[in-house]
Amino acid sequence: MPVSQTIGNSPPQPAVVALDVGGTFVKWLVADRTGVLRRGTTPTRAADGPERSFGVVLDTVDTALAALPSTHTPVGIGLAVPGTVDERRGVCVYSENLGWRELPVVERVLRHTGLPVGFGHDVRSAATAEWRLGAGRGIADQVYVSVGTGLAAALLLDGRLVVSGGYAGEIGHGGTLEGEPCTCGGRGCAETVASAAAIARRYTASTGIPVDGARDVLARAREGDAVAHRVWEDAVEVLGSVVADLIRVTGVARIVIGGGLVHAGEALLTPLRDRVRERLTVHPTAHILPAVLGGAAGSWGAALLGWEAADIDLDPILTAYADAVRTRSEPGAAE
């Protein structure tokens, strides 16, 4: 969409609609080339089945389009989706959270809206946002590790995201043959120990005491609770092993930690750096940094996917967004 002055009447500004589809909520936003105009959340209703949850996605796109100020016109849609996502084909291969299987997301959203659709994996979208706007800016080789309900990584190698048919970075599953059974059917998968959900679950399993997430377990560990301390240490130990594997395989020297658990700050990062360092010998010391975009990373990434789909020059947009993130002038940018 060309932007030029006409006599007596400004032409509409281009804008994108971006959705970060989670198992519980869809986070949406509408952004122009300088920043976010509107944002909101909608319950995903994943329990009502795949058609219903995909209907929520289409409804949310409509809601966001309707929220566009009259000064703006939509030029693209960006969608970030969890599960096994094949960006190259535009297909959600499998999402346990949403019940989607071989769902041609791009084709269906394009048919619904008539707008170009950018499509990505939720973790890879968050990673892209961190890479272009946040903790990873300007580094061509890096890995983003999301530690939240689940555990997964996104690989950026030589400036390009690795997809491998949707299976790249699925480090949370695949067993060590020993340890707790996992939802995937394996035993001792990293996700059974080193995710925010696992930390809470393992503490409750050991003590019978219900807790309010990993944050609560960390608070108890700080107050001298030995079980909380052990559960936290176990998580850091396994996460250290996973990060060391990521470095050994990819050779990157920059790791960005995102997802809910990173809010623990140095209580997570300091021992994690130690665990990684003691496992590596020939590799240079890794820079292990916290993500800076917080829970908004996926939506920012989806917005960038929308602009790319609209084939609009990203450089000035990236500059404007990065400024917004850096100065925290953008509400929710680093929530």
Added chain:
Amino acid sequence: MPVSQTIGNSPPQPAVVALDVGGTFVKWLVADRTGVLRRGTTPTRAADGPERSFGVVLDTVDTALAALPSTHTPVGIGLAVPGTVDERRGVCVYSENLGWRELPVVERVLRHTGLPVGFGHDVRSAATAEWRLGAGRGIADQVYVSVGTGLAAALLLDGRLVVSGGYAGEIGHGGTLEGEPCTCGGRGCAETVASAAAIARRYTASTGIPVDGARDVLARAREGDAVAHRVWEDAVEVLGSVVADLIRVTGVARIVIGGGLVHAGEALLTPLRDRVRERLTVHPTAHILPAVLGGAAGSWGAALLGWEAADIDLDPILTAYADAVRTRSEPGAAE
């Protein structure tokens, strides 16, 4: 170099000189666009220090150039080198075998010969040859694992080799914190158990009996030697864990096993496939295949680097070389 007929005299055909520099021997060959014209080996003389071993490389280039038939003219040099190799900078960052440190290989060979120089890591060069001519043909996402004296991998993702400053695929080192001390300073590194050298060394350490390499240990295991059997199983177990890590991180579904140990054939591959399968849950079943170019893979890869450096269209060359490999008309192609 244009190839055209002139009256009464054919113009010289283009050719490349390719070297696969190992810790013990430099394998060299001279190839035109249809296949290998000459080949040979030279002792590396690594023990005489880095300048001497680099001198051997330059001397070998001269030997190979002198071996060129008068009907041919050299248009490029290809070099494959072990250690930490940064192809992007043209530098050997570190090679324990050769004693090289921050050696600007491309610059020095270019100065010596005046010819364009293609430069690569030995494992990545072998992987490239398998990818373009051998077991990995036509697959954009795959990992090559070299199991010989050492253990290392090369990652081909979305049709591009991953380098990461030379550290990609260094899976042999970096400890599990338990197990045997490794030359790198770690403990329990995969290379201390799952390399051809480790298999021989561990058998001798347990029994006091000197053996002629991993092949000898396998022969003893087949004859019912319990220690040989355990050492072999340990190697397959650790290799299975390493391959599962490679798949978990990269998401690839194709693994090509190269290096000396692959000559064990199904005695290696069948249990390896089992070990990998039992460790993976959400990933598709991996195709684990033997390399087909054998000890010549590194030289073939170096030849391709030479053609690329000369900026000559690779497609017809790849077709001709792949035919040569497939029909085994090329001596030593699958030695």
